[in-house]
Amino acid sequence: YNHALFFSILTTPPAEPTGPSGPLAQAIIASFGSFDKMKTAFDKAAATRFGSGWAWLGADVDGKLHISSTPNQDNPLMDGIAGVAMIPFLGLDVWEHAYYLNYQNRRAEYIAAFWNVVNWPKVSEYYEEYAAKGKPVVMDLATEAPTQSKAQLKRGGSASLGWIGQI
Amino acid sequence: TLNPKPCSLGYEYEALEPHFDAETMKLHHLRHHAAYLTTLNNALSALRGAEETKHLAKMGVDKLLQNLDSVPEPYKTQVRNGGGGFVNHALFWSILAPNGTKLSADSGLEKQIEKEFGSFDTFVQTFKDQAVKVFGSGWAWLSVAKESGALVISKTANQDTPAMETALIPILGLDVWEHAYYLKYQNKRADYIDAFFNIVNWEEVSRRYEEALKKKDEL
Numbered sequence: 001y002n003h004a005l006f007f008s009i010l011t012t013p014p015a016e017p018t019g020p021s022g023p024l025a026q027a028i029i030a031s032f033g034s035f036d037k038m039k040t041a042f043d044k045a046a047a048t049r050f051g052s053g054w055a056w057l058g059a060d061v062d063g064k065l066h067i068s069s070t071p072n073q074d075n076p077l078m079d080g081i082a083g084v085a086m087i088p089f090l091g092l093d094v095w096e097h098a099y100y101l102n103y104q105n106r107r108a109e110y111i112a113a114f115w116n117v118v119n120w121p122k123v124s125e126y127y128e129e130y131a132a133k134g135k136p137v138v139m140d141l142a143t144e145a146p147t148q149s150k151a152q153l154k155r156g157g158s159a160s161l162g163w164i165g166q167i
Numbered sequence: 168t169l170n171p172k173p174c175s176l177g178y179e180y181e182a183l184e185p186h187f188d189a190e191t192m193k194l195h196h197l198r199h200h201a202a203y204l205t206t207l208n209n210a211l212s213a214l215r216g217a218e219e220t221k222h223l224a225k226m227g228v229d230k231l232l233q234n235l236d237s238v239p240e241p242y243k244t245q246v247r248n249g250g251g252g253f254v255n256h257a258l259f260w261s262i263l264a265p266n267g268t269k270l271s272a273d274s275g276l277e278k279q280i281e282k283e284f285g286s287f288d289t290f291v292q293t294f295k296d297q298a299v300k301v302f303g304s305g306w307a308w309l310s311v312a313k314e315s316g317a318l319v320i321s322k323t324a325n326q327d328t329p330a331m332e333t334a335l336i337p338i339l340g341l342d343v344w345e346h347a348y349y350l351k352y353q354n355k356r357a358d359y360i361d362a363f364f365n366i367v368n369w370e371e372v373s374r375r376y377e378e379a380l381k382k383k384d385e386l
Contacts, residue, residue, distance in 0.1 A: 050248050051304035051325040051344070072303035096304070096345035097354065105198040105346065 002054060002073055004139040006091050009126070011119035021124035023132065031065035038067070039115065042092075045069040046111045052095040058086035059131040069094075077136050087136050089126035090118070170208040171228060173201060174257055182265040186362035188351040199346055200256040203326065206249025210242045228254060232331050251326030255306060255340055262339050262368050262375075270369035276376040283318050290318075291364060294341075297322050298360045301343045309339040309372070311379035336382060338375035339367070 019035065020028060032038040038057070046055035049069040056068050058076050066084040074081055076088050092114055099110035130137040176196060181189040207228060215224035223231060223238055228250045235243050270277050270287070277287070284290035298307035301322045310319045310329040313336060321329055329335040341363055348359035 050244075053303075097349060100345060100349040101353075104194050104350075105202070 001077075001139055001141065002075055002091060002093070004141055005088070005137060006093055008139070009090055009119050009123050010117050011122070013116045018120040020120050021128070024124045024127040027059070027063065027065050027127065027132070038065070041067045043108075043111050046092050046094050047108055049094050055092045055094060056086075056088040057090040058084075058088040059127065060084060060086045061134060063132055087131040087134070089131040089137055090123050170211050171204060171253060173204060174260070176260045178263075178265055183263060183366050186365045187263070191347070191350050194350075195256070195342075195347060196260070199344075200253070203249045203252025203256065206245050207253050208249075210245035210249060214238070214242055229330060232328065233333055235331070248326050251328050251331075254330065255326055255328055255342070258337060258340050259342055262371050263366050264368035264371070265366070267364075267366045268368050268370040270373060274373045274376075275380070276369075276373040279316070279318055279376070294320055295357070295360050295364075298341050298343055299357055304344040307341045307343060308337045310335040310337045311376060313379070313382055313385075316380050316383065336375075336379040338379060339372045 019025065025035070028035055028038050032041065042055055042057060045067050046069065049055060049071070051071060053069055053071045054073075054075070056070065056076055057065060058068070059065055066086050068076055068083040068086070070076065070081060070083075075091075076084070076086050092111065094107060094111075099107060103110040103113075126137045129135075176192070180192040180196070183189075183192060211224045211228075214220040220239065220242070223234075223242075226234065228246070231238065231246055232250055232254070235247055238246055270280075280287055280290045284293060294307060294309065297320050301307060301324075303324065305322055305324045306326075306328070307322050308320065308329050310321065311317070312319055313334055319329070319335060321335075323329065328340075329337045341360065343356060343360075348356060352359040352362075
């Protein structure tokens, strides 16, 4: 679920920087004071998660936004997870596998880079259609193991890194 | 200064090739291990700076890891993570050697392995199974139970160590955090674990085993 959500909220960096839509933008300001304050808090949660885990932006039952991090593959939707009960609609994988080839130990650079590839229209949709309505974001979880990305399938090419075939 | 200092590996970064790649060894030692030491030393300095916590800074990191409940936050978490990371990696480098070293057939450790596992190969397989099963970041360990001298295979999460228990003395550890293997092995952790067994310094592990047995009567 976590990775399905993650890949769906990423996109090629847009030509013009985008941001959260009206309702989400308002919710961010209401809960954090500003987009930058939200980002600072999110970056801190992502940087300080020790070991493997995720950082999340989500909405609680009253519609207030919160940031949290979870260990390993835990998710704020799970019962009994310490911290705020909330519906996550944006997540960042901070397992080392998510950044090691490009950033090695420099997790802070990876976190900064993440903001360049966030699919804000998608995140806003998740907030408006799901989280703000008290519903978990529904992921269409395929039953087959992932092989190639949709973009690669469209291009008709094979994966560029030889070792992917060994997975 | 009373704080622990960085240690050298005892061999070149390239010396464990092709099993552990030089770039990983460099990053692992100079970035990850060094960062744990910095975290630990910052915590120790802070503990030293206050009357009510000075005594904790004098304990030494090994004892401190066994007495974490006495340490106030945020230093407790810093000692657990940074101190654990520091001692774990120091042990790790010491039990590796270029091309490994042999476990002598008449060593106490070899005999104990045969006694408890039936054969060295069965021990290796049991250890590999444990190491592959660690979910997320963590370590696989071979420890000596102080009371009985028995061998214990276990795993810990993040930078926890069996040494946090007074009853256990770790003599061999394998880092299965992704930083330990991702550049060369990507997600193929099992291949990394196999490679590890080519470079184990069994002479050092055996020496640690004998040292651990001597501690039986220590409190």
